[in-house]
Structure formats: C-alpha cells, structure tokens
Amino acid sequence: QKEVEQNSGPLSVPEGAIASLNCTYSDRGSQSFFWYRQYSGKSPELIMSIYSNGDKEDGRFTAQLNKASQYVSLLIRDSQPSDSATYLCAVMSGSARQLTFGSGTQLTVLP
Amino acid sequence: DVKVTQSSRYLVKRTGEKVFLECVQDMDHENMFWYRQDPGLGLRLIYFSYDVKMKEKGDIPEGYSVSREKKERFSLILESASTNQTSMYLCASSLWAEKLTRYGYTFGSGTRLTVV
Numbered sequence: 601q602k603e604v605e606q607n608s609g610p611l612s613v614p615e616g617a618i619a620s621l622n623c624t625y626s627d628r629g630s631q632s633f634f635w636y637r638q639y640s641g642k643s644p645e646l647i648m649s650i651y652s653n654g655d656k657e658d659g660r661f662t663a664q665l666n667k668a669s670q671y672v673s674l675l676i677r678d679s680q681p682s683d684s685a686t687y688l689c690a691v692m693s694g695s696a697r698q699l700t701f702g703s704g705t706q707l708t709v710l711p
Numbered sequence: 712d713v714k715v716t717q718s719s720r721y722l723v724k725r726t727g728e729k730v731f732l733e734c735v736q737d738m739d740h741e742n743m744f745w746y747r748q749d750p751g752l753g754l755r756l757i758y759f760s761y762d763v764k765m766k767e768k769g770d771i772p773e774g775y776s777v778s779r780e781k782k783e784r785f786s787l788i789l790e791s792a793s794t795n796q797t798s799m800y801l802c803a804s805s806l807w808a809e810k811l812t813r814y815g816y817t818f819g820s821g822t823r824l825t826v827v
Contacts, residue, residue, distance in 0.1 A: 608751075632812040643801055643818040644754075651812055688754070692812065697742065697761065699816060703753035 603627060604691050606702035614710050619676040621705050623689030626670070633665055633672045634690040634699065637683075644688055648674070679709040714738070715804050715819035723825045730789040732822050734802030742805045743785035744816065745769075745777065747798040754801070760785055792826045799823050 605624045613619045621635075632651040636644035650656045650663040650672065662675040672691075676683055686706045690699040718733035734743065744759040746769075756769030758777040766777050774796060778786045785804075789796055800823075803816040 632815075634815040636815075641823075643821045644816075645818070646815050649813060649815055690815065692815075697807070697811070698744065698756070698759060701754045703751070 603700050604689055604702040606687075606689050606705045608703060609706040610708055611705055612708045612710055613679050615679060615681060617679050617709075619679045619683065619707055619709070621674040621676075621687050621689075621707065622671060623673065623691075623702055624671045625689075625691045625700075627691070627693045628667075628670065630667075630670075630691045630693045632692040633663070634692075635661075635663060635672075635674045636688040636690060636701075638686045638688060638704065640685070647687075676707075681709045681711050684708045715802055715817050717800075717802050717819040717822050719822050720820065721823050721825075723827060724789075724792050726793060726826055728789075728792045728826075730792050730824065730826075732787040732789075732800055732802075732824070734785045734787070734804075734819055735783055736804040736817070737783065738804075738817075739782065740804035740817075741782075741807055742811070743779065744803040744805075745775075745785065745787045746801045746803065747771070747796075748801055748821075749798050757787065789824075792824075794826050797824060797826045 635647045638644040648663045656663045660677045664673045686704040688704045689702040715736045745757040746754045760779045776788045802819040
C-alpha cells in the first residue's frame, strides 16, 4: 500500500470554480504536510505547508488537515487557467527526516 | 531565497557512458536528495545525504552512486548509462527538524536526461 495516495486525475474545473484536491496518508505519526505545484516540464514549487488540524489559508489557497481521518486537502478558489498543473502532496512522518510524495493530481482549469 | 542549481537542463548521453549530474545549493542546507520522475510513477528517491561524506540509499539506488564532498554540492553518478535511465532528475535540499516542518524541500530546476 502506497504511503501517500492521491487521485491521479485529470481533474477539470471551469475558470472561477473551486478546485478540490485530496490526499490520504497511512502513517499516523506524520507531522507535517505539504502541497507542491508542478507545471509541465518544470520542478515542483511549494505552495503551502500545514501541521495543525484545521484550515490554513494563503490567498486563493486553503489547506485542510484532519489527522484523525488521515487526510489533507487543498482548495483553490477562483481557479484560473494558470493554476493548471500537477499538484503533489508530501508528508513528513514523525521518525523520518524526509518527505514522502504522492504521485500527484493533474488539474486543468478550463477558460 | 534558497537556490538549488542543477548544472544541466538537458543532457543526451550514449548507452554505457558514465554520467555526472551536479547539484549545488547556496543556503547551507544539511539535507540533499536526488529523485527521478517518470510519467505515472511520481517522484522516486534515488539517494540522499544528511551531511558531508554521508550518503544513504533511497528506493531505487541500483545503477547510481552519489558523492557529497562539500556541504553545498551533491553529485549523482550513473556508472554506465542505460536507456531505462532516461528520465527527469530532480535535486532537492532542506534544513532540519522544525525548518523542514515549516519549509519542506526546495527543488532544483531539473535535468532531463536522454540515454540513446
């Protein structure tokens, strides 16, 4: 069983809609969670990190963490075509000094 | 801003060649990582290093080796390149503990290697 699971997509939303990306993880000791955005042919760039249960907002992005249910999500409000990319979820477990990545969800925002 | 620089953006090498991929970071990060990324397979960890002269195998180390002689530089070596090593190679670096918790990894721009 993969440690970090994401729906591969593709996920398509119309411009201006809310895009919802989900990620589940298997290690209950996981401490910190990250969302990276990766444009085609480019390297991943960090969007947000979250380590406390609840919501964390940064502009149009909101990360949501529920440790009891072992999932983390990313909401993108007012989606723009420039948000079209692959979104990677990454998890840092309590014992590890490294991140474990999901395989990513491809998002397309349709004009 | 932390900068992670990979020496080549695109490389084409022949089967059997020894290939060196270089990665340099400029913010005194302790941890450095090499990943390869292939469609449908996500990011796969090849090797990582927590300190100078230290190296540890990741999930797919076969056919690769690494060198970390200085804190800022982490080199990936393909001992004898094969066509199945055609891939995007990504270097990343990070700080320890609370900083890792907060800032995660910083990635280099990647090297797209084609082995013919």
